[in-house]
Amino acid sequence: xxxxxxxxxVSKRYGAVRVLDGIDITVADNxxxxxxxxxxxxxxxxxxxxxxxxxxDGGRLMFEGRDLSAVPINRRPFNTVFQDYALFHHMTVxxxxxxxxxxxxxxxxxxxxxxxxxxxxxxxxxxxGRYPALMSGGQRQRVALARxxxxxxxxxLLDEPLSALDxxxxxxxxxxxxxxxxxxxxxxxxxxHDQEEAIALSDRIIVVNRGRIEQEGAPEELYRRxxxxxxxxxxxxxxxxxxxxxxxxxxxxxxxxxxxxxxxTVDGPAPAPGSAVLLAVRPEHVRLDADPxxxxxxxxxxxxxxxxxxxxMIELLTPALPGAVIKVRRLADGAVAGLRPGASVRLGxxxxxxxxxxxxx
Amino acid sequence: xxxxxxxxxxxxxxxxxxxxxxLYAPLLATGALSFFQIVRVRGTLxxxxxxxxxYVALLANGEILAALSTSLVVATVSSLLxxxxxxxxxxxxxxxxxxxxxxxxxxxxxPFLLPPIITGLSLLIAFxxxxxxxxxVTIIIAHVVFIVPVVYRTVLVRxxxxxxxxxxxxxxxxxxxxxxLRYVILPQLRPALISGVLLAFAISFDETLITLFVAGSxxxxxxxxxxxxxxxxxxxINALATLIFLCTAAIxxxxxxxxxxxxxx
Ligand SMILES: Nc1ncnc2c1ncn2[C@@H]1O[C@H](COP(=O)(O)OP(=O)(O)OP(=O)(O)O)[C@@H](O)[C@H]1O
Ligand SMILES: [Mg+2]
Numbered sequence: 053x054x055x056x057x058x059x060x061x062v063s064k065r066y067g068a069v070r071v072l073d074g075i076d077i078t079v080a081d082n083x084x085x086x087x088x089x090x091x092x093x094x095x096x097x098x099x100x101x102x103x104x105x106x107x108x109d110g111g112r113l114m115f116e117g118r119d120l121s122a123v124p125i126n127r128r129p130f131n132t133v134f135q136d137y138a139l140f141h142h143m144t145v146x147x148x149x150x151x152x153x154x155x156x157x158x159x160x161x162x163x164x165x166x167x168x169x170x171x172x173x174x175x176x177x178x179x180x181g182r183y184p185a186l187m188s189g190g191q192r193q194r195v196a197l198a199r200x201x202x203x204x205x206x207x208x209l210l211d212e213p214l215s216a217l218d219x220x221x222x223x224x225x226x227x228x229x230x231x232x233x234x235x236x237x238x239x240x241x242x243x244x245h246d247q248e249e250a251i252a253l254s255d256r257i258i259v260v261n262r263g264r265i266e267q268e269g270a271p272e273e274l275y276r277r278x279x280x281x282x283x284x285x286x287x288x289x290x291x292x293x294x295x296x297x298x299x300x301x302x303x304x305x306x307x308x309x310x311x312x313x314x315x316x317t318v319d320g321p322a323p324a325p326g327s328a329v330l331l332a333v334r335p336e337h338v339r340l341d342a343d344p345x346x347x348x349x350x351x352x353x354x355x356x357x358x359x360x361x362x363x364x365m366i367e368l369l370t371p372a373l374p375g376a377v378i379k380v381r382r383l384a385d386g387a388v389a390g391l392r393p394g395a396s397v398r399l400g401x402x403x404x405x406x407x408x409x410x411x412x413x
Numbered sequence: 414x415x416x417x418x419x420x421x422x423x424x425x426x427x428x429x430x431x432x433x434x435x436l437y438a439p440l441l442a443t444g445a446l447s448f449f450q451i452v453r454v455r456g457t458l459x460x461x462x463x464x465x466x467x468y469v470a471l472l473a474n475g476e477i478l479a480a481l482s483t484s485l486v487v488a489t490v491s492s493l494l495x496x497x498x499x500x501x502x503x504x505x506x507x508x509x510x511x512x513x514x515x516x517x518x519x520x521x522x523x524p525f526l527l528p529p530i531i532t533g534l535s536l537l538i539a540f541x542x543x544x545x546x547x548x549x550v551t552i553i554i555a556h557v558v559f560i561v562p563v564v565y566r567t568v569l570v571r572x573x574x575x576x577x578x579x580x581x582x583x584x585x586x587x588x589x590x591x592x593x594l595r596y597v598i599l600p601q602l603r604p605a606l607i608s609g610v611l612l613a614f615a616i617s618f619d620e621t622l623i624t625l626f627v628a629g630s631x632x633x634x635x636x637x638x639x640x641x642x643x644x645x646x647x648x649x650i651n652a653l654a655t656l657i658f659l660c661t662a663a664i665x666x667x668x669x670x671x672x673x674x675x676x677x678x
Contacts, residue, residue, distance in 0.1 A: 138582035155588040
């Protein structure tokens with residue numbers, strides 16, 4: 053099926069700095085796509101290219117098979133929710149929201165009707181007469197959303213729209229955004245540097261780093277099966293253990309590490325035996341045995357126990373892996389209640405929970 | 414840091430107060446003298462009782478009224494023309510390449526910064542070269558050249574503060590460039606536009622030196638006043654000066670209000 057939008061091998065330079073390097077992104081109809089990456093990775097640049105605010109230095113930008121390069125901002129069937137909202141402060145909320153219809157020359161009565169409808173949709177039913185300056189951050193956010201959806205674009209671009217909100221409001225707006233997207237059936241391209249937010253909202257996540265795509269996939273897939281060290285450590289926590297690939301048998305691999313031979317599983321094509329690899333193990337997948345009689349696994353000492361509410365994060369030092377801190381996450385229940393720094397334990401994991409990654413070159 | 418020597422405070426207050434008195438005493442004197450004329454009674458000087466005679470005489474003085482109306486026409490037309498030009502220059506500056514913008518800016522500012530006598534002389538020579546007879550038109554051109562920088566500066570500051578995000582938002586919502594200008598940019602600039610025009614109006618209204626070069630047979634109010642003073646003092650002058658002072662004060666007050674309004678947006 054033809055994608056709604058396709059960034060085909062897009063590159064962008066600012067002066068001598070290459071900000072985007074051969075980016076390939078497709079957006080499907082009705083999809084909630086998140087572009088996730090650290091600060092400066094090029095997320096905003098991608099969005100500005102789609103919106104038409106920036107040109108490109110290489111590649112193509114296609115919308116339903118048509119090249120968009122020559123289409124100016126105001127003719128692209130997308131609308132943007134800006135990071136700072138960019139509301140018109142000399143207009144009331146209703147005038148802000150109705151702006152897209154007004155400049156299209158729609159009759160006043162129709163505009164008023166649609167504005168009322170859309171304000172209802174975003175939960176601002178009675179606030180049409182207010183000026184944005186007199187509203188809270190969350191309300192302004194909703195005005196910006198309403199303004200973007202009123203013209204029924206095929207795609208909405210959102211640049212870190214929630215980053216200015218406090219935690220409580222943020223969670224609430226996340227739920228609202230997700231349900232709004234489902235109800236409207238419009239594709240959302242959402243930018244964030246917050247991996248939890250990305251996981252909670254998206255149908256699909258594209259991880260970008262330094263102007264390149266690291267990996268893309270469904271949130272669960274990215275979380276369970278990271279393929280690059282960057283993805284492994286950027287999406288949630290991971291213990292990364294360096295080693296050299298010794299042998300591959302189907303999905304099962306053996307890796308030579310400082311702690312001896314360890315097993316791991318690989319998704320997709322395995323690297324060549326002998327190449328430098330990393331084992332990635334989630335903190336929640338590390339087994340921990342405090343029984344002094346236990347003989348399985350690597351001996352380790354508890355360095356720190358941090359209480360995080362429902363969870364505890366335990367940090368272990370093991371002589372087998374000098375310099376490495378192994379993080380372990382456990383439910384804060386009786387099983388870990390007695391654990392104190394200095395205690396001796398044994399740690400291990402199932403081969404299935406250790407993902408094999410190609411080490412960064 | 415809040416702790417300050419009280420005697421230093423008092424001293425500062427005293428100096429500031431004396432400064433203000435020195436600045437405003439002549440104005441107050443002029444105002445007072447427009448209502449209470451000095452008269453000589455049996456060889457000694459004294460004040461006449463309160464009277465509005467100078468104001469009545471002013472209204473009857475056809476020459477002054479004609480000069481006043483010329484000045485008003487010049488100030489109005491030239492400040493509106495300056496507004497249009499300043500807007501164009503300001504838009505150019507924020508959109509053009511940096512070097513070109515700065516070059517343009519220097520050209521805009523130069524006539525304002527040069528000694529008026531140089532600006533006036535250059536204009537005079539230029540008008541002669543192109544055979545433009547001196548009169549209302551040349552006065553207006555000269556004033557526009559002189560006040561554009563003032564409006565330009567006021568507008569540019571506001572425009573730069575505005576940044577590009579509102580323009581982008583407007584285009585993103587499907588507006589054309591012209592619609593964006595009309596519905597978003599100009600309303601956002603309005604306080605700056607009004608205060609720029611008022612300021613330009615006030616400057617144009619009392620510009621004398623450059624005007625002298627290019628006025629030809631036309632007479633603006635400052636030139637009229639100047640001429641009257643040379644011939645001899647008449648009480649109308651006090652009345653006129655008082656009126657001009659009050660108008661200028663009102664304009665200044667309005668500019669202050671506009672700038673407050675601008676900050677709030
Ligand atoms: N107009 C510009 N001129 C020069 N360099 C720029 C410009 N805009 C962005 N950059 C650079 O391009 C890179 C990517 O910027 P971009 O704004 O896309 O990052 P981002 O992922 O959105 O970051 P953040 O999360 O901080 O918003 C950065 O290194 C930035 O310094
Ligand atoms: Mg950004």
